[in-house]
Amino acid sequence: MTVGNMDSAELFDAGKKGRGLRARKHLDAGDVVFSESSFSAVVFDSLVTKVCHSCFRQQADLHRCAQCKFAHYCDRTCQTACWSEHKHECGAIRKTGKAPSESVRLAARVLWRVHKDTGIVSDSQLISVDQLKDHVTDLPEEGLKQLQTDVLTFFAYWSHGRKQHSVEYISKLFGIIKCNGFTMSDQRGLQAVGVGLFPNLCLVNHDCWPNCTVILNHGNQSALSSALHSQSRIELRAVGKISEGEELTVSYVDFLNLSADRQKNLRESFHFECTCQHCSEKISDDLMTATAEKGGSKPSADKVKEIIALSKEYLEKIDIARIDRDYHKVVTLCCECLEKQENVLADTNLLKLRVFSITSEVLSFLRNFSEASDYARRMVEGYTKLCHPNNALLGMATMRAGVTHWHGGQIEAGHKFICKAYGILMVTHGPNHAITKDLESMRTQTELELKMFKEDDKKYQSMRDAALQITV
Numbered sequence: 001m002t003v004g005n006m007d008s009a010e011l012f013d014a015g016k017k018g019r020g021l022r023a024r025k026h027l028d029a030g031d032v033v034f035s036e037s038s039f040s041a042v043v044f045d046s047l048v049t050k051v052c053h054s055c056f057r058q059q060a061d062l063h064r065c066a067q068c069k070f071a072h073y074c075d076r077t078c079q080t081a082c083w084s085e086h087k088h089e090c091g092a093i094r095k096t097g098k099a100p101s102e103s104v105r106l107a108a109r110v111l112w113r114v115h116k117d118t119g120i121v122s123d124s125q126l127i128s129v130d131q132l133k134d135h136v137t138d139l140p141e142e143g144l145k146q147l148q149t150d151v152l153t154f155f156a157y158w159s160h161g162r163k164q165h166s167v168e169y170i171s172k173l174f175g176i177i178k179c180n181g182f183t184m185s186d187q188r189g190l191q192a193v194g195v196g197l198f199p200n201l202c203l204v205n206h207d208c209w210p211n212c213t214v215i216l217n218h219g220n221q222s223a224l225s226s227a228l229h230s231q232s233r234i235e236l237r238a239v240g241k242i243s244e245g246e247e248l249t250v251s252y253v254d255f256l257n258l259s260a261d262r263q264k265n266l267r268e269s270f271h272f273e274c275t276c277q278h279c280s281e282k283i284s285d286d287l288m289t290a291t292a293e294k295g296g297s298k299p300s301a302d303k304v305k306e307i308i309a310l311s312k313e314y315l316e317k318i319d320i321a322r323i324d325r326d327y328h329k330v331v332t333l334c335c336e337c338l339e340k341q342e343n344v345l346a347d348t349n350l351l352k353l354r355v356f357s358i359t360s361e362v363l364s365f366l367r368n369f370s371e372a373s374d375y376a377r378r379m380v381e382g383y384t385k386l387c388h389p390n391n392a393l394l395g396m397a398t399m400r401a402g403v404t405h406w407h408g409g410q411i412e413a414g415h416k417f418i419c420k421a422y423g424i425l426m427v428t429h430g431p432n433h434a435i436t437k438d439l440e441s442m443r444t445q446t447e448l449e450l451k452m453f454k455e456d457d458k459k460y461q462s463m464r465d466a467a468l469q470i471t472v
């Protein structure tokens, strides 16, 4: 695959939405519509010593740049690969004595690159960086204040560069980053670690029920043969069949929110009114707010109101306990909350699904897999009723259910979830992604264990217990 190949997509006038991209040929689920390297990207301020500034992998023992002592890298290969991007930054940090915030660093990196290569860095880039939407005029007062502060910091930092720019131009640049920046996750897809600008991706419009998904592939820089090396890049992947001429869409927000909340979020962060089919027809809102039904009887409206208010209070307390890393308290609060929700809210209710998700995550972290597996299963059952069958979040949740069941000793259910997750991730992440590769080896391992279990379950359990004792 060549990074930057745009044979499958083209720019078109998407009417009210402005510019858009559409398919130039028929596409199937899992097809890579295009892949693109970042124009510029930076690691978040909070993770500058924990994430490689070149490949965005999170790992221990990073080496820092001997000159600015700010940038961190896996090794020489990563440092060399990133030098042209870091060179000016390195000088500016040394002269100002300290690195500015992530948005200022990104704005400067973009501008240094614009100076070096102009706003277009490859033949397949469809739009110049400074032609992207900036929405500066749509910013609320708070946002404008932040922007002015950033611009001032920028000038102090950039003054060591060669060329000066107007306040308007730099403000526009910050606006572009704010509404087009793509959040980059670590190699396991578990934590947001940085933000980057991918010009072609910025042309893909939003739909709450999109036909594509975007995934960051960190590439392979560790293979012995350099012929097998690949660059870090985003991939736009089709999640279902797409006909020639159909508009390509991705979702800018998490689908697991009520349509009104998604619309509010999109209005505030991206400055448009979502009129997609799922929002206009409020599809799935009823399931996301559903109440439990037992033997044909429903809880009273007052009871439902009470439990909704209580759930929101609990979720706030749970958040605080999580920030304090008091995980046993998180579990206690979650169990109390679920007890109150039981028989009042349905398993597809978002308030219940959030608690399922946190409980299974924290219990797995505490290595209590047998209890975690039950919550993970109920979370996946709820997600399955709400999400597109090839939703990446559903895939990751299914993987978690597989791992907890497997580690909790439920090999049959574990293997089934792992196979299901593998099927989804083959579409959303592709066979070369690190997570898919992990899943593939888990699939092989659980298949083997399942075979042993079916042949002689007693022998299998005793072997398993012995193996667990060794690891404990």
Ligand SMILES: [Zn+2]
Pocket: 052, 053, 054, 055, 056, 057, 073, 074, 075, 078
């Ligand atoms: Zn690296």
Ligand SMILES: [Zn+2]
Pocket: 065, 066, 067, 068, 069, 070, 071, 086, 089, 090, 091
């Ligand atoms: Zn440096």
Ligand SMILES: [Zn+2]
Pocket: 207, 208, 209, 262, 274, 275, 276, 277, 278, 279, 280
């Ligand atoms: Zn929508």
